[in-house]
Amino acid sequence: MLRLEHIRKIYPTGEVLKDVNWEVKAGERVGLVGVNGAGKSTQMKIIMGEIEATDGEIIRPADLRIAHLTQEFDVVPTRTVREEMWTVFVEANAAQEEINEIQHKMAEPDADLDDLIHKLDRAQRKFEGLDGYRLESNIEKILPEVGFEIEDGDRLVSSFSGGWQMRISLGKILLQDPDILLLDEPTNHLDLETIEWLENYLRGLTTPMVIISHDREFLDRLCTKIVETERGVSTTYLGNYSQYLLQKEENKNAQQSAFERQQKEIAKQQEFVEKFRASATRSTQAKSREKQLEKIERVEAVVSDVRTLKFKFPPAPRGGEEVATITDLTHSYNDKILFLGANLQIERGDRIAFLGPNGCGKSTLLRFITGNEQPEDGSAKFGTHNIIPGYFEQNQAEALDLNKTVMDTIHDEVPDWENREVRTLLGQFLFSGDTVFKKVESLSGGEKARLALAKMLLVPANFLILDEPTNHLDIPAKEMLERSLKEYDGTMAIVSHDRYFISQVANKIVEVRDGELIVYNGDYHYYLEKIEQEKAAEKARLKAEQDAKKKAAKKAKNEAKKANKKKAATR
Known part of the structure; x- marks a missing residue:
């Protein structure tokens, strides 16, 4: 269906792809993996025709329809959902606009009706030829398929969260009936519930897919083939990410x-x-x-893996048993209640992952704990005995001074260090050569995340507060962070949408639900088991309620029949 043969790509800054060979066949879901900068997105752009390969070729049918779901969802907030869906039908849209314009002119007092009627007839024929009247019903079919109610079609796009806007983008793509679907980091900025919905939905499609993702769980559950790009060369592996x-x-x-x-x-x-x-x-x-x-044809020695992070968190200073306490916490944002009398005790050794949908208040909760924000009522505070926090903010652009260089960012925190010591630390976080003199404002998201992590190591902490620490990190960097956190002997409070990461580092799950903090005293897999049990119990309770109602209705009906018979007998 689509094949890349000996693809090579050279930019002015150097060679990114050297010899890339892989294919996607009917029914396959291919995961593209590799470190940041390995050329995954470059391959996507070459497939899309956005850039040309320096050498090699893409073999594909001339009429192959390719659709691309990017991590920045292409929607206009001021349109309704239905209007946004309609935008994918470019020619039909133009014909519909022409019809509307002609009809508007026909209502004018001095209109040349004969001429306009002929134009309207031609425009309507064109619209019919583009199957315009069927397209509306296609939109009506796709809305419930991606989770919307039919009446949601008249709501503005801006009234929906990022996760629902992703569903709109996905619906637009599916309306194009693509032969191949390209997904570039589709789970970025989505909450766990939406990621799981997307996963299950995509598994139900027969459309072949090519997926770039740093979400290992997502790759594991979806992919039938993995293509790794390392040092510009691709290698194909059959099976999912674990295989x-x-x-x-x-x-x-x-x-x-x-x-x-x-x-x-x-x-x-x-x-x-x-x-x-x-x-x-x-x-x-x-x-x-x-x-x-x-x-003799020489067998090459195994080349060590590509360069990645190498670091350890400093040993945690001894602190008190009570690390943080949240008491009767109440807070709202605009008209939305985030917390309503929420309580939580964080104790030494806890490695808590906070879960809940986007907008439920997880990051706000971390800011309350650190004192960066104050709740409307109640309190969130550190323990009284030697609690030393280390805080990793979700938005690194706000946490770092953009005008400083990479070198100065570290040096200003530890002025007694020699340049050699600063360079050694930065080297562990993949900043070497002249990159240490780059301004923070010019760094990529991944580079900012690495620099913020490096900064955290400068002061030993016994309570790490991490808000989406894996954002912008590639898989090898995530694995290094996981290893470091596993070895860390302090307390942790983490917000993350990376299920694999959570499963590796958390020993307790706290779900933000209906303004409360629901504690699950076990790891992520324990939490999933308990959630399934809760769902089963709720399902059984609802069934019992329905059965009881049916039984009561039947009983009332029988009693009514008896009463009617008795009444008839006494007449």
């Missing part, structure tokens, strides 16, 4: 074993050549083996 990791490790081990065996054999043959090169009786054999050594 790719296993295959990659097996391939590395097999390659290293083959390399070591070959090196041992080469050394043995070279020893023979050196020993008998000058021998009167065996020099011919020695020369023959030397020629064989020259022709």
Whole structure:
């Protein structure tokens, strides 16, 4: 259906893609993985025709329809949902506008009705030829499919959250009936509930897909094939993300074993050549083996993985048992109540992940705990005995001084350090060479996240407060952060939409629900089990209620019949 053959891409700054070869067939869901800067988005752009490859070719049918769902949802807030859906039908839209314009002119006092009637007839024929009247029914069908009520079609796009705006974008794409769907970081900025909905929805489609995502759980549940790009070269692995990791490790081990065996054999043959090169009786054999050594196809040693973060959080200073206390917390935003008498005790050793839909107040709660914001009523405060917080803000642009250089950002925090020490720390976070002199304002989202993490290491803390710490980090960087947090011996409060990350680092889940903080004393998998049990119990309760109502209605009906019979008998 679509194949990339020997794709190469060179920018003025250097070669990004060297030799990329992979394909997507009917029914496949391909995950593109690799570190930030590996060229994943470049491959998407080449497929879309937005940029040209330096070399190689894309093999595809001429009439192949490709649709692209980006992480910045392409919607206009002032349109209604139905109007936004209509925008995908460009030609039909133009024909409809022409019809509307002609009809408007026909209402004018001095209108040339004969001429306008002919124009209206032509415009309506054109609209019918574009199947315009069926398109409206297509929109009516797609609305409930992506989760909307029919009446939602008349609401403004701006009245919906980011997650629902993603559904509008997805609906627009599906209306185009694409042959291949390209998804570029589709889960960014979505809450867990919406991510799970998107996952399940996409699994139900038969449309082939190419997916770029740093969400390992998303890749695991969706992908049937993984294409890794490393050092400009692609490698294809069959299966989902977990299977790719296993295959990659097996391939590395097999390659290293083959390399070591070959090196041992080469050394043995070279020893023979050196020993008998000058021998009167065996020099011919020695020369023959030397020629064989020259022709042998060498197995390459396993190249160490691409450079990624290497760091540890400093040991946590000893603090009190009570790390933070939230008491009778009440707070609203505009007309929305976020917290209504919420309570929570955070104790030493807790590694809490706060869950809940976007806008429920998770980040606000962290700001209350740090004292960066004050609640309307109640309190959120640190414990009294030696609690030293370290705070990672969600929006790094606000947390870092944009006018400073990378070097100065660290140096100003530790003025006693020598340049060599600062460079060593920055090197662990992949800032090397002249990149340490870049202004913070010119850094990418991932670079800002790495710099903020580096800054956190400068002061030992015993209570890490992390608001979306994995945003903008690639998968290897996320894995390093997970390892560091697992080794960290302090307390943590985390807000994250990365399910895999949560499952790796949290030992307690707190869900923000209906203004309360619901505590689950276990990890993420324990939380999922409990949620399923709660849903099952609620389902059983509703069924019991319905059965009781039916039983009561039946009883009332029977009693009414008896009463009517009795009444009839006494007449």
